[in-house]
Amino acid sequence: MLRDKTSELKSEKERLGYTVNYMKDIINATEEYKKNFKENIKDAYVHLDYLDSSQSYISIMVNSNFLENAMKNHDNYKKAIKKPYFARIDIQSKKKQSPEIFYIGKISLFKDEDNSPLVIDWRSPLASVYYDGRLGEVSYESPSGEQIVDLKLKRQFTIQDGELEDYMDIDMTANDNFLQAVLEENADDKLKDIASTIQAEQNKVIRAELKKPLIVQGVAGSGKTTIALHRIAYFIYTYEDILDPENFMIIAPNKLFINYISEVLPELGVEDVKQTTYIELMKDFIGFSFKVENPFENMELLIQKDTTKDVDLLKWLLSFKGSLDIKEMMDQYVEDLELDFVPKADFALQEHIIMKHTDLNKMFLEDLKGTPLFKRVDQIKQNLRHKFNGVKKTILKETEEQYDFKIQSIRDTEAETEERRQKILSLIEARDKKLESLKKDSRTLVNHYIKQFPKTKLLEYYKDLFGDADCLRKYMRADMSDNQVKYFSEYVKKAIAKKSFDLEDLTALSYLQYKIFGFDKKFDIKNVVIDEAQDYSPLQIYTLKKIFNTNMFTLLGDLSQGIYSYRGINDWKEITENVFENKADYMSLVQSYRTTIEIMNQANHIIGKLDHTLDLAKPVIRHGKEPLIMELDNKQKVLDSIYKEILETKKAYSSIAIIGKTVEECKIIQKELKNRGLQDIHILEEDQDNYGAGITIVPSYLAKGLEFDVVIVATLNENYSMNELDLKLLYVALTRALHRLYILGITGSIKAIH
Numbered sequence: 199m200l201r202d203k204t205s206e207l208k209s210e211k212e213r214l215g216y217t218v219n220y221m222k223d224i225i226n227a228t229e230e231y232k233k234n235f236k237e238n239i240k241d242a243y244v245h246l247d248y249l250d251s252s253q254s255y256i257s258i259m260v261n262s263n264f265l266e267n268a269m270k271n272h273d274n275y276k277k278a279i280k281k282p283y284f285a286r287i288d289i290q291s292k293k294k295q296s297p298e299i300f301y302i303g304k305i306s307l308f309k310d311e312d313n314s315p316l317v318i319d320w321r322s323p324l325a326s327v328y329y330d331g332r333l334g335e336v337s338y339e340s341p342s343g344e345q346i347v348d349l350k351l352k353r354q355f356t357i358q359d360g361e362l363e364d365y366m367d368i369d370m371t372a373n374d375n376f377l378q379a380v381l382e383e384n385a386d387d388k389l390k391d392i393a394s395t396i397q398a399e400q401n402k403v404i405r406a407e408l409k410k411p412l413i414v415q416g417v418a419g420s421g422k423t424t425i426a427l428h429r430i431a432y433f434i435y436t437y438e439d440i441l442d443p444e445n446f447m448i449i450a451p452n453k454l455f456i457n458y459i460s461e462v463l464p465e466l467g468v469e470d471v472k473q474t475t476y477i478e479l480m481k482d483f484i485g486f487s488f489k490v491e492n493p494f495e496n497m498e499l500l501i502q503k504d505t506t507k508d509v510d511l512l513k514w515l516l517s518f519k520g521s522l523d524i525k526e527m528m529d530q531y532v533e534d535l536e537l538d539f540v541p542k543a544d545f546a547l548q549e550h551i552i553m554k555h556t557d558l559n560k561m562f563l564e565d566l567k568g569t570p571l572f573k574r575v576d577q578i579k580q581n582l583r584h585k586f587n588g589v590k591k592t593i594l595k596e597t598e599e600q601y602d603f604k605i606q607s608i609r610d611t612e613a614e615t616e617e618r619r620q621k622i623l624s625l626i627e628a629r630d631k632k633l634e635s636l637k638k639d640s641r642t643l644v645n646h647y648i649k650q651f652p653k654t655k656l657l658e659y660y661k662d663l664f665g666d667a668d669c670l671r672k673y674m675r676a677d678m679s680d681n682q683v684k685y686f687s688e689y690v691k692k693a694i695a696k697k698s699f700d701l702e703d704l705t706a707l708s709y710l711q712y713k714i715f716g717f718d719k720k721f722d723i724k725n726v727v728i729d730e731a732q733d734y735s736p737l738q739i740y741t742l743k744k745i746f747n748t749n750m751f752t753l754l755g756d757l758s759q760g761i762y763s764y765r766g767i768n769d770w771k772e773i774t775e776n777v778f779e780n781k782a783d784y785m786s787l788v789q790s791y792r793t794t795i796e797i798m799n800q801a802n803h804i805i806g807k808l809d810h811t812l813d814l815a816k817p818v819i820r821h822g823k824e825p826l827i828m829e830l831d832n833k834q835k836v837l838d839s840i841y842k843e844i845l846e847t848k849k850a851y852s853s854i855a856i857i858g859k860t861v862e863e864c865k866i867i868q869k870e871l872k873n874r875g876l877q878d879i880h881i882l883e884e885d886q887d888n889y890g891a892g893i894t895i896v897p898s899y900l901a902k903g904l905e906f907d908v909v910i911v912a913t914l915n916e917n918y919s920m921n922e923l924d925l926k927l928l929y930v931a932l933t934r935a936l937h938r939l940y941i942l943g944i945t946g947s948i949k950a951i952h
């Protein structure tokens with residue numbers, strides 16, 4: 199049926215007006231109620247007028263269920279009122295005569311009178327049809343099972359400040375102009391929600407089963423970070439009864455990144471999800487204070503052109519310390535510790551054996567297996583107390599009786615002489631002394647026994663295992679060279695002496711803490727979301743899984759951006775097979791939304807030189823200018839051209855990044871640009887909270903996850919050669935651009951562009 203756009207627009211405007219007013223009523227009523235509630239709740243009830251059926255404050259108030267929801271959603275309604283919905287679907291089910299119309303928004307809104315939906319939540323099962331379905335037969339899950347319906351209309355709205363500007367119907371052939379328009383926008387210093395333009399492949403990830411681990415391999419700009427946040431919002435909505443926002447934890451690469459994503463969840467009506475960096479989390483796990491080596495120092499060492507350090511050994515060590523081989527070593531070490539943990543003595547009150555050493559050892563090794571060693575000691579302590587309390591009286595009573603029996607038999611058998619009197623007297627004294635000493639020993643018995651367990655500290659164990667070459671040799675695989683063993687133990691000894699550890703040490707320390715000591719604090723995390731997961735080592739993910747004791751992981755990453763592949767993940771199989779025992783779901787995203795076709799082609803050209811089997815990114819159809827590549831014969835010319843392009847692009851774009859390979863390179867660029875008159879530019883640092891819009895100089899490895907309108911990849915002293923790390927760094931840098939890309943450098947410094 200052809201629709202007359204003018205009359206349709208008119209009726210949609212009315213519909214929007216009605217919804218906005220309805221929402222306003224609720225907001226006002228809730229505010230009114232909250233105010234009155236505080237003043238005098240009784241008063242409010244006294245004045246209820248049950249005959250008043252208008253949508254007044256009172257009629258809303260009597261519906262407590264409604265009110266409760268309204269209270270809960272009050273803030274979200276206030277946010278949503280400028281745009282209560284963004285889309286409409288018309289669906290025809292076989293049971294109904296005419297199509298049903300649903301409006302989809304970030305938060306649902308129900309009519310008080312008949313509970314009919316004015317707006318359905320984007321996370322509801324029915325809304326899935328909007329994201330997944332083409333016109334025609336579609337299905338969705340409802341509480342009563344799968345529903346098959348005819349999707350008659352998909353309509354998208356452009357709404358500004360509560361006013362409908364336009365709408366667009368999407369048929370089978372139409373491009374998603376709506377998405378195009380959103381992608382044309384300029385970059386912000388914060389990531390945005392995409393509830394209105396989620397694409398079908400992304401919707402699958404968002405709604406993928408919660409209980410199984412999910413691994414998402416997605417090309418640069420495929421929306422991984424954004425989707426991860428929408429997935430959390432979806433689960434909080436769907437499993438409201440069993441999951442609180444505090445049960446979710448997002449682990450992000452750095453503080454800057456947490457700030458960058460900080461607006462998405464609140465925009466989606468979700469607050470209180472825990473967000474942290476891996477290092478902060480480790481600080482929480484490890485029970486002593488320490489310094490953390492800047493993770494980028496090793497990276498700098500590995501990417502600099504020439505270095506006198508043992509780069510190969512360092513690479514090997516960092517990768518080994520993140521492998522599951524080191525976990526095996528720690529497991530074996532702890533198993534050996536176990537054997538010698540329980541004191542060799544029986545648990546006895548003087549000559550009364552209450553528990554034999556062998557039984558205690560069995561309890562420790564078998565009954566309590568799987569529990570951290572020191573938690574086992576706590577358990578044993580409790581058991582001993584319990585057991586001792588049960589037998590203490592009997593021991594005292596029997597001891598007393600034994601003496602009394604002896605006394606009595608003297609009384610019965612011996613004549614009343616001075617000698618008999620002395621005998622009895624000394625027995626009485628001996629009895630009282632014995633009882634006294636038994637009582638005295640009883641008071642400290644359990645503690646005394648427990649004190650015989652080892653009291654070693656975490657760091658001592660760490661040093662014992664990794665800082666001692668002989669011990670290390672014992673637990674290392676036989677094919678490791680003496681050189682490697684020596685390098686490893688020296689490295690650890692130095693770290694311990696300085697009490698300054700790198701990220702890989704922190705993971706191993708946390709794992710040992712988990713195995714030997716356990717944790718006093720309860721981490722009530724049921725669902726863990728890890729972004730940039732390709733940079734994590736198998737040991738990191740394994741350790742988190744063990745410590746949080748959950749399988750509910752969503753890992754999102756891109757192996758093409760795996761600039762830490764020396765220690766991170768080279769193949770997702772390592773994780774699915776070895777960490778999640780083949781029980782994880784795997785999804786891949788190849789559509790990229792961030793950048794233009796021209797920029798993506800350039801980035802693909804570079805990553806294509808890497809010998810791997812990953813899919814190349816397919817950009818959404820959005821054209822822009824060809825990247826400008828200029829190779830110049832001296833640094834001043836390069837800097838002049840950077841300066842010129844900044845001045846030029848500044849007019850149209852708000853965020854510009856100049857990406858240098860290393861911090862050193864960035865510092866030179868900053869100094870030279872300042873000399874040319876650009877004062878207000880800073881170098882991005884990982885622990886800064888916010889990078890704001892404007893012109894920023896970014897070291898290549900810190901650019902991950904971020905995006906800018908304009909990216910200028912610059913080389914002065916550094917080269918990007920054809921090795922894996924350099925190609926990946928370059929790929930990361932190029933794919934940060936939304937609209938414009940410049941590659942400006944010394945001739946020959948970036949081999950891969952040719």
Ligand SMILES: Nc1ncnc2c1ncn2[C@@H]1O[C@H](COP(=O)(O)OP(=O)(O)OP(=O)(O)O)[C@@H](O)[C@H]1O
Nearest residue numbers: 392395396397418419420421422423424791792903
């Ligand atoms: N369906 C969508 N609708 C609108 N914008 C989208 C959509 N999907 C992704 N985007 C936009 O694409 C950009 C890239 O998204 P995001 O940063 O989440 O991708 P990513 O896969 O994590 O990227 P990278 O791995 O390169 O850091 C963001 O600006 C995001 O808003």
